[in-house]
Each structure stands twice: as structure tokens, then as C-alpha cells.
Amino acid sequence: MTEFLNFQNPWGRRLLLVAFALTFSLGGSSLPASSNLARATFAGGCFWCMEPPYDKLDGVVETISGFSGGHVETPPYRAVVQGGTGHLEVVQVVYDPSVISYERLLEVYWRNVDPFQTDGQFCDRGEPYRTAIFVHDETQERAARASRQSIIAQGLEDRPIDTRIIDFEAFYPAEDYHQDYYKNNPVRYKYYRWRCGRDQRLEELWGDEAGG
Numbered sequence: 001m002t003e004f005l006n007f008q009n010p011w012g013r014r015l016l017l018v019a020f021a022l023t024f025s026l027g028g029s030s031l032p033a034s035s036n037l038a039r040a041t042f043a044g045g046c047f048w049c050m051e052p053p054y055d056k057l058d059g060v061v062e063t064i065s066g067f068s069g070g071h072v073e074t075p076p077y078r079a080v081v082q083g084g085t086g087h088l089e090v091v092q093v094v095y096d097p098s099v100i101s102y103e104r105l106l107e108v109y110w111r112n113v114d115p116f117q118t119d120g121q122f123c124d125r126g127e128p129y130r131t132a133i134f135v136h137d138e139t140q141e142r143a144a145r146a147s148r149q150s151i152i153a154q155g156l157e158d159r160p161i162d163t164r165i166i167d168f169e170a171f172y173p174a175e176d177y178h179q180d181y182y183k184n185n186p187v188r189y190k191y192y193r194w195r196c197g198r199d200q201r202l203e204e205l206w207g208d209e210a211g212g
Contacts, residue, residue, distance in 0.1 A: 037061060038097050040105050041068055041134035041168055043088040044113040045121025048181040048189060049198060050091035053112050053211060059099030064092045065181075066173040068134050074172050080128050089128050092171050102140055106147040109133065111206050115151060115163040123196035134168040141165065156205060 044050045047065035054063045067080050070087030080087045093105060113131050114121060120129035133148075135141040144165045152161055173179075182189040193199060202210035 036096065036098065037094055038102070039136065040093045040095065040102060040140070041090050041136070041171060042093065042105075042109050043068070043090045043130065043132040043134070044109065045089065045124050045129045045131065046192075046196070046198075047089040047091050047174065047178065049193060050112060051180065052182050053108050054091065054093050054105070057095075057100055057104070057108065059096045060093055061096060062094040064094070064171075064173050065178045066090055066092060066171050067128075068092075068168065068171050069132065069166060073170075077174055077178065081126070083127055087128060087172075088130060088132055089174075090132075090134065090171070102143050103147070106133070106143060110147065110151055111209050112202065112211060113163070114201055114205060115148075115161045116157050116159045118162045122198045122201055131163040133163065133165050135165060136168045141167075 042050060051063040051065060054060050066089075067075055067085070067087035068090045070080070070085040072079070072085040072087070075085040075087055079085050080089070095105065115131055118130070119125050120127075121131065133144045135144050148161060148163060148165065177184075199210070
């Protein structure tokens with residue numbers, strides 16, 4: 001995120017996060033065969049801000065902030081935001097498809113980003129903050145392309161949509177202090193979000209539908 005905040009890394013990592021990290025960082029396309037869960041990966045700028053809209057949805061089991069799309073394994077946050085690894089900040093959503101559909105996750109995604117911004121998202125500028133949908137299989141790709149086309153058809157702005165659709169390869173969880181940041185640091189989170197102008201732009205773009 002924009003460097004006007006001072007972070008400290010607390011001790012430890014949640015056991016559940018470790019379990020997911022061991023699976024996700026391998027770059028596979030599916031969860032263990034015994035699991036009924038699925039996952040979706042969205043780049044929407046600041047990953048802190050992409051956790052809350054998904055956490056409140058029935059059927060979402062976990063959201064994890066991290067990185068996808070780059071060429072460096074297990075990249076540290078500082079390297080990613082400096083632009084040297086090729087990664088985007090993403091949120092990985094673990095969900096139960098019998099409760100919530102991937103199409104619903106896409107609806108929430110669009111209403112939490114500015115798909116027309118080409119240099120990042122809101123006050124966060126640079127490649128790591130650009131928007132993208134990382135698709136895990138052909139079904140997700142078809143749904144993602146259809147949803148993007150529906151946004152284009154709305155004619156919200158004259159500018160073209162910049163959000164890319166990218167084949168998922170690997171996911172690397174961010175450091176522990178980034179996980180659930182909005183819960184663990186509510187004052188700093190709210191100040192950052194206000195300072196970045198995120199809600200103001202989302203309301204301008206999406207109106208009552210902003211924020212999912």
C-alpha cells in the first residue's frame with residue numbers, strides 16, 4: 001500500500017493460513033480431491049480492501065491476501081510493490097460452490113474496483129496494483145469474460161476497461177501482518193481507505209451498488 005503507514009509484523013501465522021499457503025504456493029489448479037471447496041483469485045489494488053467484501057458473504061470460507069502473476073517464488077511484499085517481481089496484489093477467495101457461485105463473486109469484484117484505471121487502483125499506482133481476474137479453469141474463464149463483457153455493455157465511461165483476464169499459475173500469501181488487516185488495525189485501515197479515495201470513486205462509478 002501507499003507508504004504513509006508504518007507497519008509492524010506480529011509474531012506467528014495462523015495455522016489455517018499456513019495450511020492454505022502450503023497448498024496454494026505450489027501453483028496447482030485445484031484443492032485436494034477430498035475438498036468440496038473452490039477458489040477464486042482477484043487483483044483489485046490494495047488487497048486489504050478486497051478482503052472485507054468477500055468475508056461478509058455466505059459461502060466464503062476464507063480470504064487470503066497475497067501475490068499472483070509474477071516470475072519470483074515466494075516474493076516479499078517490499079519487492080512486489082517496488083515492481084521487480086511482476087506480481088499483482090491479489091485476494092484469494094476460498095468458497096463453497098454449493099452456497100455461492102463464482103458469478104456472484106465476480107459481481108462483487110467489479111463493484112469493488114475501478115476497471116477503467118490503467119495505472120493502478122485509486123491512490124496506489126504501479127503495475128502491482130492493476131486489476132485482473134486470475135482464472136483457475138475454463139469455466140471460470142468463460143464466466144469472467146462474460147462478466148467483463150456485461151460491464152462493457154453498461155457504457156459507464158468512454159474509456160476502455162483495463163481489467164485483464166489471466167490464467168492462474170501460482171499464489172503466494174503475503175506476510176502475516178497483511179492478513180485481516182481491516183480487522184486487526186481498524187483505525188489505520190479506515191484512514192488509509194479514506195485517504196486513498198477508494199469509496200468516493202466507487203460510489204461515483206457504481207452508485208448504490210458500490211462495495212458489493
